[in-house]
Amino acid sequence: MSILYRSDAPRAAAWARYFAEHAPDLDFRVWPDAGNLDEVEYLIAWQAPAEFIAKLPRLKVFFSSGAGVDHVDFSALPKHVPIVRMVEPGIIDGMVEYVTLSVLALHRDFFDYVEAKARRTWDPLEVPPASSRTIGVMGMGSLGSAVLQRLSSYGFNLRGWNRSLREMDGVESFAGPDQLQSFLEGCDVLICLLPLTPATKGILNRELFSLLPAGAALVNVGRGPHLVDEDLLEALDSGRLSRAILDVTEPEPLPAEHPFWVHPRVFLTPHVASMTQPESAAPILLGNLRRHQRGEPLSNVIDRSRGY
Numbered sequence: 001m002s003i004l005y006r007s008d009a010p011r012a013a014a015w016a017r018y019f020a021e022h023a024p025d026l027d028f029r030v031w032p033d034a035g036n037l038d039e040v041e042y043l044i045a046w047q048a049p050a051e052f053i054a055k056l057p058r059l060k061v062f063f064s065s066g067a068g069v070d071h072v073d074f075s076a077l078p079k080h081v082p083i084v085r086m087v088e089p090g091i092i093d094g095m096v097e098y099v100t101l102s103v104l105a106l107h108r109d110f111f112d113y114v115e116a117k118a119r120r121t122w123d124p125l126e127v128p129p130a131s132s133r134t135i136g137v138m139g140m141g142s143l144g145s146a147v148l149q150r151l152s153s154y155g156f157n158l159r160g161w162n163r164s165l166r167e168m169d170g171v172e173s174f175a176g177p178d179q180l181q182s183f184l185e186g187c188d189v190l191i192c193l194l195p196l197t198p199a200t201k202g203i204l205n206r207e208l209f210s211l212l213p214a215g216a217a218l219v220n221v222g223r224g225p226h227l228v229d230e231d232l233l234e235a236l237d238s239g240r241l242s243r244a245i246l247d248v249t250e251p252e253p254l255p256a257e258h259p260f261w262v263h264p265r266v267f268l269t270p271h272v273a274s275m276t277q278p279e280s281a282a283p284i285l286l287g288n289l290r291r292h293q294r295g296e297p298l299s300n301v302i303d304r305s306r307g308y
């Protein structure tokens, strides 16, 4: 029984150690030492290039090594091979930290104080209570719901928007395109935690920004193509939006000449909001693999037709 890891090289050793200790019966291989590819039944990888998948005739399951599967070429994977996304506490904790940090930095005007310091200006701003702000999260999945849960401890008003209606204590829930406008109308900070699909590509656009309260801020931790860059720049320059915190861009890395690098009200990080942590992800992936071996249903299999 062979499993091949073909992903982030620096973290491969931690994956291999875990499998050696907890699943010695499995032949865990790390790319490029893949041995005979005919024997590989399970693949842990970020991308699935068609020419590589074609060399794995016995592949049974594709495990995405990261959250999201928009990078995966579904057509390269035979229909009988389930595509499993990564859901693990390390990714969730990282995302909760990043979004909480972003919301609190915006709420407490930290970016204004960075600018004030550069001007050597002692300029105290009002300190409004958290209860005077409304935070909206697009996508109430494993990440969005954990973010909402954590933000609730600060006393913000919370809203969530999802494809299907998802009730959460202390969160005003909205669903589907029909309720998007009502959702947006109250959001002082909008957080995008949607998967990238044909339905969500370009969703952060001029029309959406026009429905937010004037001066709202955007945090995009979904994917770069959710955002229409020119529309964001226009919204920031017209004052419709106050700031944007972007962890994801299109393309990545962002080219040196892109206006986001120098825009004073865009804060950029290089797609680091959260990462798969081998220590917490390996036990979950192994548990899922064992279920498959026992003939039980796998968890976190994506729906190819929905794209997530």
Ligand code: NAP
Pocket (backbone or CB within 6 Å): 067, 068, 069, 087, 091, 095, 138, 139, 140, 141, 142, 143, 144, 161, 162, 163, 164, 165, 166, 176, 193, 194, 195, 196, 197, 199, 200, 221, 222, 223, 247, 248, 271, 272, 273, 274, 275, 308
């Ligand atoms: P998830 O559990 O699959 O949740 C996705 C949520 O989005 C679901 O609740 C889904 O609604 C909702 N949704 C999907 N399409 C929608 C639409 N058209 N309109 C409204 N709601 C829609 O995914 P997740 O684990 O929370 O991850 C979300 C995304 O975060 C990933 O796909 C990835 O792009 C991004 N991410 C970024 C980083 C980073 O470092 N920046 C790290 C990890 C993940 P239903 O409940 O109705 O299905």
